[in-house]
Amino acid sequence: MADEGSSATTTGHAPIAGPLASGTTPSLTLARSLNCDSNALLSMPPFDLFVAQLSSDSTEARVDAMKKLSIVGDAMGTKDTIEKLIPYLNDTIAKSEDSDEDDEILLLLAGQLAELVPGLVPGYEAMPLLPTLERLCCIDETVVRDKAVETFNKIVPLLLPGGKYADGMPFGLLRTTAQRLASADWFTAKVSAAGVLPTMYAFWNAHAPRGAAADEVRREFRILFKDLSEDDTPMVRRSAAKNLGRFVEAVAGLTKSADEMIKSGVAQPAVADENKRLVTFEIVPIFQALSADEQDSVRLLAVSCAGSVGCGLAREPSVTADVVLPVVRGGCADLSWRVRHNLSKAFATVTGSLGFVGPKHIARQTEDSEAEVRAAAVENIARMAQLGGADLFQAHIAPLLPALADDLVMEVRSKLAQTLMDCCDPSICTALTDEIILQEFRPLLENFLNDEFAEVQLHILSKLSRVSHLLGQMDVVVNSILQMARAQNWRVRDAVGRLLPFLAEARGVSFFEDHLLEPWLKIMSDQVADVRAACIAGMPKLLSVCGSEWIMQEILPNYTRMYDESQSYLTRITVLRSFAALAEKDGENALNISDTLMDQIVSLMLRGLTDSVPNVRLIAARGLGLVTISGQCDSGVMKSKIVPALNDLVHQEQDIDCRYQCQLALEAKV
Numbered sequence: 001m002a003d004e005g006s007s008a009t010t011t012g013h014a015p016i017a018g019p020l021a022s023g024t025t026p027s028l029t030l031a032r033s034l035n036c037d038s039n040a041l042l043s044m045p046p047f048d049l050f051v052a053q054l055s056s057d058s059t060e061a062r063v064d065a066m067k068k069l070s071i072v073g074d075a076m077g078t079k080d081t082i083e084k085l086i087p088y089l090n091d092t093i094a095k096s097e098d099s100d101e102d103d104e105i106l107l108l109l110a111g112q113l114a115e116l117v118p119g120l121v122p123g124y125e126a127m128p129l130l131p132t133l134e135r136l137c138c139i140d141e142t143v144v145r146d147k148a149v150e151t152f153n154k155i156v157p158l159l160l161p162g163g164k165y166a167d168g169m170p171f172g173l174l175r176t177t178a179q180r181l182a183s184a185d186w187f188t189a190k191v192s193a194a195g196v197l198p199t200m201y202a203f204w205n206a207h208a209p210r211g212a213a214a215d216e217v218r219r220e221f222r223i224l225f226k227d228l229s230e231d232d233t234p235m236v237r238r239s240a241a242k243n244l245g246r247f248v249e250a251v252a253g254l255t256k257s258a259d260e261m262i263k264s265g266v267a268q269p270a271v272a273d274e275n276k277r278l279v280t281f282e283i284v285p286i287f288q289a290l291s292a293d294e295q296d297s298v299r300l301l302a303v304s305c306a307g308s309v310g311c312g313l314a315r316e317p318s319v320t321a322d323v324v325l326p327v328v329r330g331g332c333a334d335l336s337w338r339v340r341h342n343l344s345k346a347f348a349t350v351t352g353s354l355g356f357v358g359p360k361h362i363a364r365q366t367e368d369s370e371a372e373v374r375a376a377a378v379e380n381i382a383r384m385a386q387l388g389g390a391d392l393f394q395a396h397i398a399p400l401l402p403a404l405a406d407d408l409v410m411e412v413r414s415k416l417a418q419t420l421m422d423c424c425d426p427s428i429c430t431a432l433t434d435e436i437i438l439q440e441f442r443p444l445l446e447n448f449l450n451d452e453f454a455e456v457q458l459h460i461l462s463k464l465s466r467v468s469h470l471l472g473q474m475d476v477v478v479n480s481i482l483q484m485a486r487a488q489n490w491r492v493r494d495a496v497g498r499l500l501p502f503l504a505e506a507r508g509v510s511f512f513e514d515h516l517l518e519p520w521l522k523i524m525s526d527q528v529a530d531v532r533a534a535c536i537a538g539m540p541k542l543l544s545v546c547g548s549e550w551i552m553q554e555i556l557p558n559y560t561r562m563y564d565e566s567q568s569y570l571t572r573i574t575v576l577r578s579f580a581a582l583a584e585k586d587g588e589n590a591l592n593i594s595d596t597l598m599d600q601i602v603s604l605m606l607r608g609l610t611d612s613v614p615n616v617r618l619i620a621a622r623g624l625g626l627v628t629i630s631g632q633c634d635s636g637v638m639k640s641k642i643v644p645a646l647n648d649l650v651h652q653e654q655d656i657d658c659r660y661q662c663q664l665a666l667e668a669k670v
Contacts, residue, residue: 046075047084054092054105066105069112073120081116082125090132103141110136110147114154123158127170130155134177137192138184145188149195156199160207171208174200175217182224187233194228194239197221198246205253222251222282229286234295241290241301245308248283251275252312261311262352263383271314279312284323291327296336303331303339304346310353317355324354337370344368344376348383366400371409378404378415382422386429390436398440405444410453417448417456421463434470441467442474449480454489461495464502471506478503485519490528497523497534501541509546513554521558524574536577540586548594551582556600563604569613576608576616580623583630593632602627602637606645614655621646621658625665 044052050072053065065072073081089109113133117126133155136148159170178200181193201221208214225247229240249257252275261268271279287309290302306324313319328350331343343350344365351362362384365377385393404416420441423429448460461484464471471478481503485496500520504512512520524535543551556579563575579601582593593601605627608620624642627633633642646662653659 046072047080047088050085051088062105063108066108066112069109070115070120073116078120078122078125081120082128086121086128086132090128090135103139103144106136106139106141106144107147110144110151114151117155118158123155124160126155127159127173130170130173130177134181137181137196138186138189140188145192146195149192152196153199156196156203157206159203171204171217174203175220178221178224182228187231187236190228190231190233190236191239194225194236194243197225197228198243198250201247201250205250222278226282226286229290234298237290237293237295237298238301240286241293241298241305244283244287244290244302245305248279248287248305248308248312251278251283252314254311258307258311258353259346259349262307262349262387265386268311268315271312276312276314279309280319280323283312284309288323288327291330296334296339299331299334299336300339300342303327303334303343304350306331306343307346307349307353310350310355315353315355320354324350328354332364337368337373340365340368340373341370341376344373344380347377348380348387351380351384352387363396363400366404371407371412374404374407374409375412375415378412378419381416381419382425382429385423386431389431390433393432394436394440398436401440401444405447410456413448413451414453414456414459416444417451417459420444420448421460421466424466425463437467438470438473442477445474446476446480449477449484454487454492457484457487457492458495461492461499464499468502468506471503478507482515482519485523490526490531493523493526493528494531494534497526497531498538501538501545504542505545509550512546513550517554524559524578525562525571529570532574533577536574536581539578539581540584543582543593544586548592548597552594552597552600556597560604569611569616572608572611572613572616573619576604576619576623579604580619580626583623583626583632593630595634598627598633599637602633602641606641609645609649614658617649617653617655618658618661621649621661621665625661625668628665628668 050065050069053061056062069085073085076085110133113129117123117129121129130152133148133152137145137152139145139148156174178193178197181189181196184190184193201218204214204218204221208217225240228236229244231237231240245258252271254261254269254271256266256269287302287305290298293299293302306328310320310324313323328343331339334340334343347362347365362377362380366374368374368377381397384397388396401416401420404412407413407416423432423441424437445460445464448456451457461481464477464481481496481499484492487493487496496519500512500516500523503516520535523531526532542555546554559575559578563572566572566575582597582601602624605620605623608616608623611617611620624646628638628642643666646666650659650662650666653662
């Protein structure tokens, strides 16, 4: 079956026609669902076929049609999509409320409309989609409304610039849409109104002409949002709380979310005095009221918006201490564990938005009676350390770590192991020195590597390379790693195998030779393929650390013996892949293979080309391709050995995949 859209061309939409626009012939099910001859389907225009499918009694045919709405639009072209397809959807599909199965159709419609813009329908031509989306925002089914709001929020920012609108458009349409949704009798439209008002407010900030008229519309939007936050229906208040953060950021004129600003570490952008006043006197009371709502499902969403409120107040400590901090304290002590849990998940963002760092508040979360709250709080430790710096980390966070490391719940220990390694990741945290890591983390790492659960061990092992330069001062940690090379869990053995070259770098070549060579060879012959692959992936690092001479003296003889004595072709494949991996660079380190080592690599690869198993020959050919690409192989060896061997195999090989790999290797030479 041809791939969808395979008949499309780059010059336009004309070549796509009929049901073949989707790249498939009509199925038997489709033919039976339509009241026409199956041969007639081949010449039916895309729009007519789409309408016929949606008019069918077959649910399968209708769902299939809606799934291909964007393909139908591509086949019709931009003009016909705007003039025929969108009006048809607006007049028929979006108004359908006949049966439960229509919810699936409407959900697909809400998602497919997003696919039309801006690829097929330019943003400035997308205004006709808004009435359809407005209707979808009023549907009873939650997933349909959520998808419609998502699509609405994607399309609205694209309406300008470049559009040729009637006077007052699209601003007039957006304003009346907000009014209708927010003042509807049924709660479903109000729920959607809270989701689209932040986007509309931001659109007015970006594009509306300055003046009293625009200010009046923005004031109206704030009043609508306030009314939604005070609605009698908990579902509406919940939606207002969910979208409060985005609305605060829109009122403050921020172009990035609080979470993005805090995570990236960018400086707080300036907030205009008027916007700050609006946030303080109009939005903060909404925030405080929702944070004290009688429904915990509302409170948990409201308190997690504290970071956005803090950024909307320009992170001024004198203001946030009086406005945001009391809400944070109340959330930490809330009787509902769900509120405390949601606040814990956003704790680093909330703390960073205060303008000052108060890590002592995280102590209450890490000592919470609910394990889910403790685990969520622990995940913020790395970002909190970056925000507060080394001194505050040692004063307020480090004393909490031993108790958390001994937590009875495995999930808490697992999250702590993960966040400790994140503290050693320069892309996340650069505040902690090597001295602090050795002093505070070393005892914890030792305990985690001996944890009864493999998940905890893996969080340490998989990222321990981040502190490989300190492993020379962690004897107990190294001994634990050596013992884990014989672990029953294959994922643990895999992680150990990937870590051993870093141990060689930290403790020296002689240490690897005396203590690590035997575990390395055992992992190399492990029964699990992924474990063996760990040794393959570590070969470039091992070459970079130990050098070509050591590799030839200690590694290659063992590998060659394994190849000669192998009873399974899988062993030979592993050895060949390991040899080939030596021709790959270790990160940014320059590739430096001695001529003698390269000769041994080439000799084994040529030997692999004559193996009786096609899989082995394929790997050998692929390895010669890597050798060729590396540029380290002598040109004389290339001409006298490699190229003739590959050419012979191309003409003699029966297996098509082997021939293909040989051809790729020859092309790599060019």
